[in-house]
Amino acid sequence: MALEDYRTDMEMCCRCSICKFVPLEKLTEKRHSYVCPSIARYNFHTYSGGGRTSMGLALLDEELEYDEKLLEVVYNCQMCGACDMSCKYAMDIEVLEPINEIRIKCVEGGHTVPALDGIISSLRNQATMVPGAKAKRGDWAAGLDVKDITKQQAGVIYHAGCRVCYDQDLRQVATNTIELLKKAGIDVGIAGENEICCGGRAYQMGYKEDFLNQAKKYMEIIRKSGAKTLVTGCADCYHAFKVPYDKFGLKGDLEVMHATEYLARLIEEGKLKPTKKVDIKVTYHDPCHLGRLGEPYIHWEGNPVPGHIRIFDPPKEFRRGTYGVYEPPRDVLKSIPGLKLVEMDRVKEYAWCCGAGGGVRESNPDFAKWTARERISEAESTGADAIVTACSGCEQNFKETIDECGSSLKVYDVVELLARAI
Amino acid sequence: MVLKRELYQALEDVVGPENISEAPVILGSYAQRGRPRFEAVTLPKTTEEVQAIVRLCNRFGVQFKASSSGWGAYGDAGGPGVVKLDLRRMNRILEINEKNMYVVVEPYVIYAQLQAELMKRGLNCNITGAGSNCSALPLAAHQGIGHLSVSGSYGERNQLALEWVTPEGEIVRAGSLGSIGQWWCGDGPGPSLRGIIRGNVMPLGGLGVYTKAAQKIYHWPGPATFPIEGVSPHYRPNQIPPGFMIHYISFPSPEKLSKAAQKVGEAEIGFILMGFNPGMISANIATNNNEDLAYIKQFTDSVQGPGFLIIMAGNSPRDTEYKEKALQQIIDEYGGEPLEAVEEPKNAGGFMWRFIRVTSSIREVARASGIFAGEVGGTDVFPLMHQYIMRSAPVKQRYIDEGKLLADGTDPFVQSVEHGHAGHAELLIRFNKQDPGSLKVAGEIAQFANKTAIEGHFGVPGHAWGDAAHDQYGPHTLNYHKWLRKIKKTFDPNAASESTNYITADN
CATH class of the missing domain: 3.30.465.10 (Uridine Diphospho-n-acetylenolpyruvylglucosamine Reductase; domain 3)
Structure with a gap:
């Protein structure tokens, strides 16, 4: 697929602006009624989902130059998919896909920004999205006594992800997950030093070829391991394995599960029993890539049916965020004795993004933190002691922003709290 | 044209550099495809900033146009030399x-x-x-x-x-x-x-x-928040709040529908009353176009004739009882029949909330093809508006038969305003906007509606805007267009407020 393939989708935009707001049926507070960080921060219509589709058409028709302002608009978007979900409440059109294709077109034409080029350089040279990473990738697992899937067979492969491997503050999530899986008797292994980046963020930044190279390499590692199930604690990686890997026919029959899904299943089956009290009031932040973007990819090939209503042969089922992973993380939290879960105004398919995605944290950290501050403020308004998430990217961005803005809110991963209860 | 640097700088001084742009990528998103672009877009925050922008435009001889949420194309530039005021930051x-x-x-x-x-x-x-x-x-x-x-x-x-x-x-x-x-x-x-x-x-x-x-x-006699559950697009309330009722009632003839609607007004029992046809009801519940087509058929096959959607909201058990009884009496008197699918427990709450929050208009008008058109009755005495739209609506069937429009039924919608004190009517059409034949049909229907309104003395409809429309209607309506031009000229001597969709002083 290319941008041209989404021409009719983009032409369908009627500029109604619902891409800027939470689904109107669910709007209960003016204060938290916006859903797209980009238009909320920059205000010009161009920064919205509708504005971006308009830009896509103009690019297709060569009406725009790839100037500095255009690139600023293109890359100041977290690719969180909120616009796509809100639009598809009412419309049968793709929004996020063409936005991603605009980025791919930019990259293919050499129209990029230095910050993202730097990350991709790291990916090409060191197989990680963390430039200048000093530590060894497998250090986080030291002393864990876990199988190395490059040497031993395992039923389940745990993928830690770039951020977790190279950020000391985030490693606890990975070690906790391995400990819990082992406690439940799961035959789990890791790639350790041989783990590589999934490539997911490269795809969302527009570097499609780099993503494909990375994905092919990764699937080769998995094929050799014999693992049937991949578990990851990072929502970004989860989305990569679940959606674009499938989109490009690379996933095969690999079962992809987020750690919270897998742990919720183990709790349900009685293989893990949270018994220790964790007295804390928390609110849960749905990571975009686990929630609305985490639903399975739907393969479809067909043609529009001529006429006055946009239908296809065979019928096309749109991904609308309906079947994202929303309940398992909540189920895990609710299983913890003493923990009280309170919800924010914007949850599940219309959760406000943490701000880190789509390369924004690297290319425009101020915007990433601006977006996180909005979410932190929303979390504080619930009276919670902590904001809990299920993505290392969200956790990292929240922690850094809280350090700067002086909030007393704590940040945890779901797995960390579960580990305390077991 | 490019704005004089002196003007651009002055505008930037008013709103700040973050809130003005003349970059092509910004301007392009404020124009429909193939339509003129603004020279610059500004994002004023206060009335004083709006005033300053307007004064600058007057001083430098350029036009301006403001819009809010910006759906309607009438917020766009009509030609070159126009500065946009996007009022998005004025949101309190x-x-x-x-x-x-x-x-x-x-x-x-x-x-x-x-x-x-x-x-x-x-x-x-x-x-x-x-x-x-x-x-x-x-x-x-x-x-x-x-x-x-x-x-x-x-x-x-x-x-x-x-x-x-x-x-x-x-x-x-x-x-x-x-x-x-x-x-x-x-x-x-x-x-x-x-x-x-x-x-x-x-x-x-x-x-x-x-x-x-x-x-x-x-x-508002309902709860502080409607108890909506589910994940988009499958929302519905977990219960219908006490006192709320929804029905779709079809009637044997347009005349009986009109009289029943007036009776609902006289009894003051309607919280919402819309003469939606089955095609509009189906768009409300359908979460995609395929479902929409299936529901259009199901609902059209299930009604006896034109109908209305009514939601009632009781303020007390006695009030609820009165409204239910009054509606039943009206149904009995005019031979109404309920569309059961609307009242089914699994559907009723969702229908109700989407109509109260008015979330489904985009589904109704834009999901099919991204565009809608039609004729719009004005706002006048209810029976007059009903007669107007009924006289011109049948033309739609001919175009459906020719394959120029979506076959979504020909019943127009008529609605009661202020419990029947006034009425409003519309005939909506949906079509493939890439089809030149259909675009031509949209124009023909509008012209037919104009001819009907003028010859039938139905007043000036709501779709009459711009010089051509006012010049068409004015001579038949006390030459109002001459007065409108005087207003324009008096309040806007420099023609600074861009008037493509209003009236210009020059004609």
Whole structure:
């Protein structure tokens, strides 16, 4: 697929602006009624989902130059998919896909920004999205006594992800997950030093070829391991394995599960029993890539049916965020004795993004933190002691922003709290 | 043209460099494909900034145009040399006066936001039929007729005091705001200007900028938040709040429908009353176009003739009982039959909430092909509007038969305003906008509607805007177009307020 393939989708935009707001049926507070960080921060219509589709058409028709302002608009978007979900409440059109294709077109034409080029350089040279990473990738697992899937067979492969491997503050999530899986008797292994980046963020930044190279390499590692199930604690990686890997026919029959899904299943089956009290009031932040973007990819090939209503042969089922992973993380939290879960105004398919995605944290950290501050403020308004998430990217961005803005809110991963209860 | 650097710099000084742009990528998104682009887009935050921009445009001989949520194409530039005021940053609810039942908003408050805040206080507002994604300023969103208009009136009648930046940049505070600084009355003490400011269908950006306005709000007998569950697009309430009822009733003939609707008005039992046809009901519940087609067939096959959608909201058990009995009597008297699918427990709550929040208009008008058109009756005596639309609606069938329009039924919708005090009617058509034949048909239907309105003495419909339409209707309607031009010329001597969709002073 290319941008041209989404021409009719983009032409369908009627500029109604619902891409800027939470689904109107669910709007209960003016204060938290916006859903797209980009238009909320920059205000010009161009920064919205509708504005971006308009830009896509103009690019297709060569009406725009790839100037500095255009690139600023293109890359100041977290690719969180909120616009796509809100639009598809009412419309049968793709929004996020063409936005991603605009980025791919930019990259293919050499129209990029230095910050993202730097990350991709790291990916090409060191197989990680963390430039200048000093530590060894497998250090986080030291002393864990876990199988190395490059040497031993395992039923389940745990993928830690770039951020977790190279950020000391985030490693606890990975070690906790391995400990819990082992406690439940799961035959789990890791790639350790041989783990590589999934490539997911490269795809969302527009570097499609780099993503494909990375994905092919990764699937080769998995094929050799014999693992049937991949578990990851990072929502970004989860989305990569679940959606674009499938989109490009690379996933095969690999079962992809987020750690919270897998742990919720183990709790349900009685293989893990949270018994220790964790007295804390928390609110849960749905990571975009686990929630609305985490639903399975739907393969479809067909043609529009001529006429006055946009239908296809065979019928096309749109991904609308309906079947994202929303309940398992909540189920895990609710299983913890003493923990009280309170919800924010914007949850599940219309959760406000943490701000880190789509390369924004690297290319425009101020915007990433601006977006996180909005979410932190929303979390504080619930009276919670902590904001809990299920993505290392969200956790990292929240922690850094809280350090700067002086909030007393704590940040945890779901797995960390579960580990305390077991 | 490119704006003079002196002007651009002056505009930038007003709003700040972050809030002005003339970059092609920005300008392009403010223009429909193939239409003229603005020379610059500004994002004013205050009335004073709006005033300063307007004055600069006058001084430098360029035009300006403002819009709020920006759905309608009439917010676009009509030609070169126009500066845009995107009022997005003017987004505050300034006052909710519970005791006196009015609210004051800036242009970029949308109806969904306003209604959500009002419901928490036991209050509600009219919402334009275009949807709750539109501006809640009672001077935006066209006439402001909507689903709730039977009980919640519409823009013109709800509008109270307002703040207006005239085309020359004077700040006018109309109604009680102009004399005693209060918002509660639109017509005095102090200048009213209601007719000048609004006209029949609003100046649509052609007579300055409305920056704040008060509007009447209404009693809400429901819960602070509707108990909606599920994940998009499958939302529905876990229960229907006590006292709320929904029915779709079809009738053996348009005449019986009209009389039944008037009776509903006389009995004052309607919270929402819309003469939707099955195609509009189906779009409301369908979550995609394939479902829509299936529901159109199912619902069309299930009704005996034209019908209306009614939602009633009881204020007490006795009130609920009265409304149910009154409706049943009307149904019996005029041979009405319920469309059971609307009342089924799994559907009823979702239907109800989507109509109350007015979230499905986009599904109804835009999902099929991204465009809709049609003829719009005005707002006049209910039976007159009904006759008008019924006389011109049959033309739709011919075009459906020729394959030029979507076959979604030919019944127009007629709605009651203020419990039947007035009425409003529309005939919507949906078609493939890439098909030149269908675009031609849309024009032909509009012309047929104009001819019908003029020859049948039905008044000036709501779709009449722009020079050509006013020149067509004016000679048959007391030469109002000459007066409209005088208004334009008097208030906008420099023709600074871009008037493509209003009227120009020159003709």
